[in-house]
Amino acid sequence: MSGFRFEATVVHWRGPSPFFFAPVPPPCGDEIKRLSTFVTYGWGMIPVEATIDGVTFSTSLFPKNESYLLPLKAKVRQKLNLTAGDTISVEMRVQPAQRR
Template sequence: MSGKTGSIVQFRFDAEVIHWRGPSPYFFAPIPAHYGEEIKQVAKLATYGWGVIPVEATIDGVGFRTSLFPKDGSYLLPLKDDVRRKCNLTAGDSISAVIAIRLRG
């Protein structure tokens, strides 16, 4: 479900936590592809460059700020270690998340 309220676009989605084992290991929640298309439509009004989009996210009542990273036509929601500890999350866990994108202008 997505909604636009004033200068904020909000999305609620379910995802499975993945572990990126690259040179800088990190945990992410992949944004479903159909939301990726909607996010692309507002990206120019929210991004500060390099294709990353600042968001406010909430998982299990834990709120945090981060930036979405583009990946394979959609985006990844980075899960900070502090958030993962508070929510007791690791790779393979299912989450329900809400992200809010503040639009400029």
């Protein structure tokens, strides 16, 4: 599947379930949107494998503001000592949806 590389500033969403995300830049979001009908498993979620500073993890992108947000799992953030405002380099590959 398609791969992407980008830099992002970690954001903290203070909704009912606080979480940290890396916003996907719009040019990458446009390409992901093009692939979405082939890989989404519902609600616009896009499965990906991401690597930040040598730490690889699987998650799903959330659609947001004409692009996507990459959720940063607590385990990943703790291992890399990441918090809101940090700039990160992301390598990300869109994965095929796991149909059950």
